[in-house]
Amino acid sequence: MREKKACTHCGQDWVKEYKRADTGQVFHMCPECESVWLDKNCIDDATELYLSEFMGSGDSVRDWESITLIE
Template sequence: MTDSYGKPHEAPPNEKRISSLSPETAIHKMTCAHCQQDWIYLFRRMDTGERFHLCPECESVWLEGGDLRLDTDVYLSEFMSPADPGREWEVIEPADQ
């Protein structure tokens, strides 16, 4: 990637993760119940191995086994450790289904 001056720079972690997603890897191509703007994907925390469902658009989170058809009040920043805000996308990765 390049910046507005044409200099190369590293994409932010969330852009790297989102750009690697495709609708084929979405959970049964289910649209987010919260924002209706993106598919829901299965992710994994690299630090704990915990798997969860995530809408990359609005960062809504559903715990694995939760009803994805229902809206959620949990967001990625709340789901991850509040002790290190802003690094959420650095410690998660798309999970195998």
Template sequence: MSSKIACPHCGQDWLAAHRIKSTGEMFHTCPECESLWLAQQDLRQETENYLSEFLESTGITWGDTEKLAT
């Protein structure tokens, strides 16, 4: 049984886990539509967060994150 979760927003790709290197904060993104789920959000529910807005609001860049093995 696969533990992959299809993006509930676009359905076009699997969600990927990431971590902010400096804080350890984890989040998930859809590589296709860039929807973003914070650690406390249900990955099977829609989200109103987007990667570009999250990076801008936190003052970090994509290089400040790392993809986690799933």
């Protein structure tokens, strides 16, 4: 079982592990505010970026269709 960690940015949801469909890159994200962290050991405000910046598409719907939740 994975340890749950609350989002340090919004505090509204758990940070979850995802994978990009295009590159296979694994990352961590809060599904509530879309804050992204590349290193699960560095989940804090200083390392955040947003899903739209991380994916680079500028299309929120496409971004969500291009990632998979790892359970």
